[in-house]
Amino acid sequence: MIRGARSIAGSLAAVAAAALLSSCARPAPAPPGSNAIGYVDMTLLVQKHPLYDQLARYDRSLEAFDLSQTVPQAGVPDAELRRREAELERELHDAADRTQKLLDQKQQQYQTQEQQAIAAALRGAGFGGPSAAQIAGSVTSTAQQQQSTVATQVQHDYNSYRETLQSQDRAQMIAAQKALAARADRTYRAQAEQLQAKESALSLQLASADAPTRLALKTKLSSLALDDATREDAQKQLQDLDRKEADQVAAMRNRDQQTLAALQTQLKAQVQRDLDTQIASISKRSLTSLAQRQKTLAAQITPFSANAVGTKGQVNPSLPAPLRARIQQLHDDYQKRFQSDAKTTIADFQKTREDLSRRYAELHGIDAGADSGAQAQIADLKRKRDDLYGEITGQIDREVKLIAQQRGISVVLSDVVAPAGGVDLTPDALKDIESLHQ
Amino acid sequence: MENLITRGRLAALAFAVGTAVLATTAVGATDVTDIGTLDQSVLGSIPAFQSANRQLQQYGATLQKQYLARAQHASQADQQKLASEFQAKMSDKQRALVGPLMQKAQIAVASVASSKNLSVVLDKRMVVVGGQNITGNVRDLLTGIGDPVPPVSTPPPSHVGFVDQQQIDATPKVKAASDDFVQFKAQQDKIFGDKLKSAHTDADRDAVLKDYRKTLDDRQNATLKPVIDQTRSAIADVARSKGLVLVVDRADIIYGGTDITSDVTAKLK
Numbered sequence: 030m031i032r033g034a035r036s037i038a039g040s041l042a043a044v045a046a047a048a049l050l051s052s053c054a055r056p057a058p059a060p061p062g063s064n065a066i067g068y069v070d071m072t073l074l075v076q077k078h079p080l081y082d083q084l085a086r087y088d089r090s091l092e093a094f095d096l097s098q099t100v101p102q103a104g105v106p107d108a109e110l111r112r113r114e115a116e117l118e119r120e121l122h123d124a125a126d127r128t129q130k131l132l133d134q135k136q137q138q139y140q141t142q143e144q145q146a147i148a149a150a151l152r153g154a155g156f157g158g159p160s161a162a163q164i165a166g167s168v169t170s171t172a173q174q175q176q177s178t179v180a181t182q183v184q185h186d187y188n189s190y191r192e193t194l195q196s197q198d199r200a201q202m203i204a205a206q207k208a209l210a211a212r213a214d215r216t217y218r219a220q221a222e223q224l225q226a227k228e229s230a231l232s233l234q235l236a237s238a239d240a241p242t243r244l245a246l247k248t249k250l251s252s253l254a255l256d257d258a259t260r261e262d263a264q265k266q267l268q269d270l271d272r273k274e275a276d277q278v279a280a281m282r283n284r285d286q287q288t289l290a291a292l293q294t295q296l297k298a299q300v301q302r303d304l305d306t307q308i309a310s311i312s313k314r315s316l317t318s319l320a321q322r323q324k325t326l327a328a329q330i331t332p333f334s335a336n337a338v339g340t341k342g343q344v345n346p347s348l349p350a351p352l353r354a355r356i357q358q359l360h361d362d363y364q365k366r367f368q369s370d371a372k373t374t375i376a377d378f379q380k381t382r383e384d385l386s387r388r389y390a391e392l393h394g395i396d397a398g399a400d401s402g403a404q405a406q407i408a409d410l411k412r413k414r415d416d417l418y419g420e421i422t423g424q425i426d427r428e429v430k431l432i433a434q435q436r437g438i439s440v441v442l443s444d445v446v447a448p449a450g451g452v453d454l455t456p457d458a459l460k461d462i463e464s465l466h467q
Numbered sequence: 468m469e470n471l472i473t474r475g476r477l478a479a480l481a482f483a484v485g486t487a488v489l490a491t492t493a494v495g496a497t498d499v500t501d502i503g504t505l506d507q508s509v510l511g512s513i514p515a516f517q518s519a520n521r522q523l524q525q526y527g528a529t530l531q532k533q534y535l536a537r538a539q540h541a542s543q544a545d546q547q548k549l550a551s552e553f554q555a556k557m558s559d560k561q562r563a564l565v566g567p568l569m570q571k572a573q574i575a576v577a578s579v580a581s582s583k584n585l586s587v588v589l590d591k592r593m594v595v596v597g598g599q600n601i602t603g604n605v606r607d608l609l610t611g612i613g614d615p616v617p618p619v620s621t622p623p624p625s626h627v628g629f630v631d632q633q634q635i636d637a638t639p640k641v642k643a644a645s646d647d648f649v650q651f652k653a654q655q656d657k658i659f660g661d662k663l664k665s666a667h668t669d670a671d672r673d674a675v676l677k678d679y680r681k682t683l684d685d686r687q688n689a690t691l692k693p694v695i696d697q698t699r700s701a702i703a704d705v706a707r708s709k710g711l712v713l714v715v716d717r718a719d720i721i722y723g724g725t726d727i728t729s730d731v732t733a734k735l736k
Contacts, residue, residue, distance in 0.1 A: 066502075066626075066712050069595060089676040096660040096679070426595050433596045440502050440597035442589070446630055447699055447714040449706030 067436070067452040069429055071422065071443040074455065077462050078421045079236065083229050086222070087414035094407050120193060124186055128378045131182055132371050139370075143363040147356050154352045190322055190381055194315045205307045213296040215406050220292055224285040226417065231281055233424075235274040240464060243270060325377045428461045429454055501623065503580055503588035504598040505721050509606055510572055519564045526560050573722075574615045575608040576601070580722045581618030586625035588722035593715065622723035628711040629720045630702060631728040638735045644694040651686050655679065701734040702727070 075081060246267045250260065348356070432454050433441050441454060510516060534553045538546045579601045580588050588601065608615045635641060659679040666672045705727045706714045714727065 067596070068713060089673065089680070092676055092679065093663060093672060096656055096663050096676075429595045438596070439500075441595040442593055442713060442715065443595050444593050444719070445713045445715050446632070447702035447706060448712070449628075449703050449714060450712040 065436075065438045065452055066450075067433055067438040067441040067454045068445045068448050069425075069441060069443050069453075069458055070455045071425065074425045074458055074462055075418070075421055077459055078425065079233050079462075080226075080229050080417060080421050083226055084414065084417050084421065086225075087410055087417065090410050091407065091414065094403065094410075120189065124189065124378055124381065127182065127186065128374055132374060135370060135374075136367060139363050139367040143360060146359050146363075150352065150355055150359065154349070187322060191319055194318060198311050198315050201311050202304075202308055205311075206304055209300045209303050209307075213300045217289070217292060217296055219406075219409065221289055222413065224288065226413070228278060228281055228285065230420075232274070232278050235277060239270050239274065243267065244464065246270070322377070322381070325373065325380075425458065425462065429458050432457045432461070500599070501584060501586040501625070502594075502598045502627065503583065503585040503601045503722070504591045504594045505576060505588050505605060506591040506600070506602040507721075509602045510609065513606065513609055515568055515609075516565070519568055523561055523564050526564075527557060530557060571614060572605070572609060574617045575605045576722050577618050577622075578608060578615050579604040580622065581620055584623065585723065586623045587627045587720065587724045589627070589715065590719045590721060593719045625723050625725050626710065626712045627720075627723075628706050628709065628714040628725040628727045629717045630714060630731055631717040631726075634728050634732055635698060635735070638732050640735065641694055641698060644691050647690050648687060651690075652683060655682055698731075698735060702731050705730045705734060 075084070078084075246263050249255065249263045250267070255263070346353070429441055433439075436452065436454070436457075438452055438454070445451075511520070530553050534549060538549050541549060576588055583599060583601065585599065585601070589598065591600065591602070636645060659675060659682075662675045662678075663672060666675050702714050706712075709725065709727060709730075711725060711727070715724075717726075717728070
């Protein structure tokens with residue numbers, strides 16, 4: 030594990046260098062020379078260090094990320110999102126079909142209206158058939174019926190669109206709430222870990238500073254020839270030392286608890302504010318979309334109603350010129366209206382599709398944002414973990430250097446695979462490290 | 468992908484950690500002046516290496532995207548195949564980009580070590596005290612004008628031995644034990660992953676993770692430890708018979724040293 034931590038901390042180039050440089054030519058073995066070489070079990074020493082609990086906490090947090098992202102680790106989209114997306118596609122497809130039917134229906138209606146209008150024009154000019162009043166009445170009735178059918182269909186589509194938007198809004202709000210809560214949780218945890226690390230560091234710092242005094246007192250207490258008064262005094266000094274350290278750490282812990290409580294309140298308020306803003310933004314967008322949609326649909330119905338009467342027909346060359354011109358004008362007029370109507374209907378559905386796709390893309394964006402947040406958290410945890418590991422091994426290295434000096438050992442290695450000789454400095458280093466706990 | 472690599476090395480790491488605790492009180496009478504150290508991170512900061520690394524990282528990022536796109540709808544088995552395939556691509560690219568630089572660095576290290584009469588150069592990260600740090604000399608050679616010249620002589624005999632952990636891991640007994648553990652770990656990852664999902668408080672999560680760690684440790688002690696002990700003993704025996712003082716992993720050796728891998732694997736069979 031320790032080797033792993035050190036190796037991972039190294040750069041890629043360093044790892045590659047180790048692999049490639051290690052293939053240098055090697056000679057036959059030979060007997061040793063004259064000096065001492067030592068080694069330490071760094072894994073064991075790290076485990077006995079006062080800050081190891083903090084390190085283990087980081088490891089557990091990292092393990093938690095590993096476990097929550099169990100294999101396969103590929104970025105599989107959320108099943109619920111995929112289902113909703115498919116549902117949306119299906120819904121839009123159905124709406125497109127309905128639009129096409131509506132257009133066919135409209136085309137038929139425009140043709141009928143045009144024919145009726147032309148017939149009326151012909152009759153008005155004295156070319157036979159029902160009277161102009163009769164035709165006008167019939168045309169109005171047909172137009173009202175057509176308007177009613179189209180309006181019902183349009184209203185149905187509008188309702189469907191509104192329901193879809195509401196459903197998307199709910200999903201977006203839930204996703205936003207989740208993402209904001211996760212962000213607040215991360216901030217809180219990060220702060221808690223940071224404060225905890227500082228508490229551990231203070232504890233260690235105090236213990237290190239008092240280590241010589243403590244050692245001297247303990248040495249004194251271990252003397253058999255100590256009189257009662259002196260022994261009592263030494264014990265009292267030792268207790269005072271412990272109390273002083275404990276008080277300082279406890280004071281810091283109290284302050285930290287207050288800081289954390291304040292942070293929690295602040296984060297809650299922040300989450301609520303952000304959520305309110307996001308909800309307002311989502312609602313506003315939806316309302317705007319709905320209003321636009323309503324406006325378009327209203328525009329779609331109104332001109333249809335207002336222009337229900339028209340003319341159509343093959344222009345007979347034997348008809349008088351003014352009548353031919355009137356019939357041609359009616360035909361052009363209806364053609365134009367139909368094309369405009371059709372274009373509006375199609376554009377409207379395209380807009381609906383684009384709008385809903387965009388909403389889904391935003392949903393995915395929130396999801397991806399949460400993922401990248403987790404990645405950032407992992408990177409941050411790893412960095413903190415490496416920093417702490419560096420601090421721990423740095424202190425162990427310093428202790429080992431002192432021991433090596435005292436014992437006249439020139440070279441000390443860690444992480445050896447198997448010591449066949451050499452001096453094991455681990456027990457001495459352990460004693461020093463453990464004294465930091467006291 | 469990184470996780471797969473990490474998991475693949477798990478057994479090796481566990482083994483290395485386990486073997487590092489072989490106790491001995493014998494004092495080696497050894498010439499320690501011929502041990503050199505090299506801080507590879509310093510070499511990594513040389514512009515040529517940084518440029519190669521940047522290119523490699525960009526390539527890695529592209530590969531990662533491709534992997535995710537292809538692995539998205541693949542089965543677990545196919546994902547593993549894909550991971551191997553992409554890992555091989557990454558290694559090829561690494562060789563192509565970093566290989567020539569490494570070769571140059573290798574010559575520079577050999578040249579400096581030879582001039583200082585060093586028998587072994589170790590990775591600085593494993594040296595707590597002592598050793599001749601040759602990092603500066605090597606960096607100067609690499610950044611200076613012209614290519615470094617290879618030394619005429621081979622390294623002198625060394626009292627520091629090394630084993631290729633990968634080869635030892637590949638011996639039947641060790642492989643069986645590590646495969647068993649890796650399989651067990653994969654099962655536990657899934658089980659504890661589910662448990663973690665249903666843990667709602669920090670305390671619950673912490674308890675699950677502690678339980679997870681204990682489960683793995685117990686299994687490691689039951690299946691890997693006996694093999695580790697046996698291997699450690701074999702390494703120590705071979706080392707003693709060859710008059711070596713310490714044995715380290717090949718990955719920590721940058722230059723020189725005495726390779727005892729084949730003797731150890733033979734003894735393990």
